[in-house]
Amino acid sequence: MWKRSPGSQDFNPAQYPKIIPFTGYSASDTKKMKTSLAIPVKKIAKSKLPEINFSNLAFGKVISDHMFVADYVNGEWTDLRIEPYASLQLDPANAALHYGQSIFEGMKAYKNEKGEILIFRGDANARRMNESAARMCMPEIPEEIFMEGLLQLVDLDRNWVPTGKGSSLYIRPFMFAMDNYIGVKPSDTYKFIIFTCPVGAYYSKPVNVKVETKWTRATEGGTGAAKTAGNYAASLYPALQAQKAGYDQLLWTDGKSHSKIEESGTMNVMFDINGTLVTAPTHTGTILKGITRDSVLQLAKDWGKPVEERFLTVSELVEAIENGTLKEAFGTGTAATIAHIAKINIEGKDYTMPSKGPEAFSHKVLAELDGIKYGEIEDPHHWIVKI
Template identity: 50%
Template sequence: MTNTIEITKAQTSKIHEVDFENLSFGKVFTDHMFICDFKNGEWQQPEITPYAPLTLDPSARVFHYGQAVFEGMKAFKDDANKVWLFRPEDNLLRINKSAERLAMPEFPKDVFMEGLKALINLDEAWVKPGFGNSLYIRPFVIATEPAIAASPALEYKFLIICSPAQSYYSGDVRVLIAEQFSRSANGGVGFAKAAGNYAAQFYPTSLANQEGFQQIIWTDADTHEFLEEAGTMNVFFRINDTLVTAPTNERILDGITRKSIIQIAQDSGIAVEVRPIKVSELIEASKSGALKEIFGSGTAAVVSPISAFSYKGDVFEIPKDVKSFSSIFKEKLLNIQYNKSEDPYGWRQSI
């Protein structure tokens, strides 16, 4: 494999056809994409080409056995029109960890970083400045070998596509605590960003939507007693002035935004407890008035306040607090991402 990336530029740009004031998340894509094939036991020549459909054999193993992993990350533009990434090496580490769990090959760090930066430089005009505006970046790997034998593929594609984005969720979110369905189980692939994890959430989430809830707070598969994640996000609970979140394990995604919030909270003098938390504890805290906040965290949503939760037919409203932890964390995180404040952690990388 050579680190030299072959670049074929698009003849014309689609950017003038896009209404950046009215973007639907993940439906508009930039002019180029990064692509690299894995064949004969190694990654081949990486390329950046005009964004276009793929041609795959109907027997490509991804269609039959679900060998597909992905990441979510963002690029941000500051007031001086300089573009920044946020903790990109963490995303590479996680996609390679996900790939390993699904018996897929890891992707080299140097080629990933070079390709990512070259791609964003080509499509830099798609990164709009201003809080809430960003370029959502989706690296992913799929099994492409044309064979339907139930075994790991020998051929794969690694791609990066980009989509201009505004805020992922608008307003607060009402959630239903899972009593029957599970997001993941012990020994499974819950910690990985495997495509099938998300497909499995769609049906129970659609049932929650019918009851007027936007998302589900998932509970452990064994007992449904412990709170784990909220929809596609990690979840935090503020009980009095202590921030509580579940520990990562083989069922829970090691969220990069989650890790960042924990670090910011600790450095802000806020008590943080990373421990299992029961549904019963949450309900008791709500009834006693000790529950001040619930919020989700993730790359797409950043921080998403939860205004109410339901369990066994009972709905528990969460009071609004103008000095919420979630608003403090979001502001500090965005200030780092958009180069409006110092970055004492070295999370921000220039393009």
């Protein structure tokens, strides 16, 4: 259960009964949102909305008016509230700053022609966040708190959801340690926050990538499968070197032999080789369990397209490019959805990917995902929750 701390503003114990066991938000009936948690709301005095140019949105730089906040104290989540987005005050001894206990998620909300807000697979993000929390010695966030905080926050800031294809409301849930203590141990206290950003496209054009065979993103037994801040920090230097050389992202290889393709810096990666979709498996613990990745694989199976979840070696990739069996390569991720790869650099040599017509699998699956996310076509797997 959760509780709001006695003495907090507007606290009324009668408002907060025990939580009824949660059955999940699969949106199988896509009804209007029904709330089960009474979350206090403090609205912003003056909205920033009139100042925003929605025709020119830089990704992640414009923040909506409000945020959802919860605190983990004495073994339970407490003081749930929605309040104006604002800076945080942290002690210099904050454990997250020193020892890196910080995890996050990313998802999107879309607006259909009826003005309804559609959130794509938020329940999957909640589950993955708890997997990250377990790996990082952090408390799980109950799914009903995650989803109710998310739904009520997005409903409050629904006018921040952009309209039009390619635009969406990016949602960032994250959790970090709050102990003020210089000592290497898991924190006893944590803060969970959700804020949102109206965004345009993450990649405006196909990307050029470089296969990385020196630096390592993740190794077996490490934190590669967790969506934790440290994974991204460790990748910044090699990614910057690639960008200086003219590439948008890296294709990471395994940390042992650097012979097998794992994933890209901001997305999972897939290859269409001779009609079969090949992508790295997630069982090694070195690959992030991408929700867009999972959605693409499900649609491929629905359509009868052969799928192989296995490691593609660098030498296999070169062979497939040179003999013409590689039809296309693309990344999958929440921010990018589908990012077409135009060029791959392997050991100093650039390989241009085959030109892709509208019949290519990546175009077909992108159109299908967009259709589901914007409510234009049937949602057979009940991935959408409507607000």
